Amino acid sequence: MPAAIARKPPSEMKLLGISGSLRRVSTNSALLRALADNAPDDVTIEISELIGELPIFNSDREGDLTPCAVEAFGRQIHEADGLIFACPEYAHGIPGGLKNALDWMVSRDEIPNKPAMLVRASTRSDHALSALQEVLRTMSLRLMPEVGFAVHLLGKAAERMEEILSAAEARDGMRQALARFDRFIRAERSA
Ligand SMILES: Cc1cc2nc3c(=O)[nH]c(=O)nc-3n(C[C@H](O)[C@H](O)[C@H](O)COP(=O)(O)O)c2cc1C
Known part of the structure; x- marks a missing residue:
């Protein structure tokens, strides 16, 4: 009998969370983890840990010379049905770390037409938000027009973040954001 090919059922959604912060107690990474914890059963959210592993972008190292970590990051993006970005403002x-990761992806084929949603861990980061929207549109991602979910975690200690993110209102907001993104991805597929 031929070996069975493992295929993802069409109803399942695999998302990749990308945090713009490498900090151990990052509010943006905490928000992505909370989204993963609140995802419905048919949605999985992997959080990329690779941004800190990427060397500084150098177009001389594209093609055959592409660093392994860059290839691995490209694979994570390729395998995801959609990307969720949570990014602080500096x-x-x-x-720079997130911009560097995106620069590596500019000339590759994983990114164009990939659906993306932005979420915010600070309501104070308007400049970074609009800069990231501009970069993602320029790179031909399909950006969900509205911010998926916003919460103000800036300056909060880890325990307080947990409290805020586990409150019923926040959990409800995150589930609604994921449901909106799911609909957006399916609509983009059939467009
Ligand atoms: C180098 C640096 C520059 C920053 N610049 C800004 C800024 O321009 N505007 C702002 O609202 N916050 C600024 N902040 C605050 C960060 O956005 C804030 O610390 C945020 O929570 C960091 O995200 P994280 O918790 O995910 O690491 C800056 C922080 C750092 C470390």
Whole structure:
């Protein structure tokens, strides 16, 4: 008998969370983890840990010379049905680590037409939000027009973050955001 090919049922959604912060107690990473914890059974959210592993972008190292970590990051993106970005603001811009990761992806084929949703862990980061929206649109991602979910975790200690993110209102908001993103991805597929 031929070996069975493992296929994902069409109803299942695999999402990749990308945090713009490498901090151990990052509010943005905490928000992505909370989204993963609140995802419905047919949605899995993997959180990429690779951004801190990528060397500084150098177009001389594209093609055959592409670093392994960059290939691995590209694979994570390729395998995801959609991307969820949570990004802090540094000096009114996108943190260098995240911009560097995106620069590596500019000339590759994993990113164009990939659906993306932005979520916010700070209501104070308007410059970074609009800069990231501009970069993602320029890279031809399909960006969900509205921010999926926003919560103000800035300056909160880990325990307080947990309290805020586990409150019924926040959990409900995160589930609604994931449901909206799910509908957006399916609509983009059939467009
Ligand atoms: C280098 C640096 C620059 C920052 N610049 C800004 C800024 O321009 N605007 C802002 O609202 N917050 C700024 N912040 C605050 C961060 O956005 C805030 O610490 C955020 O919570 C970091 O996200 P994280 O908790 O996921 O690490 C800055 C923080 C750092 C470390």
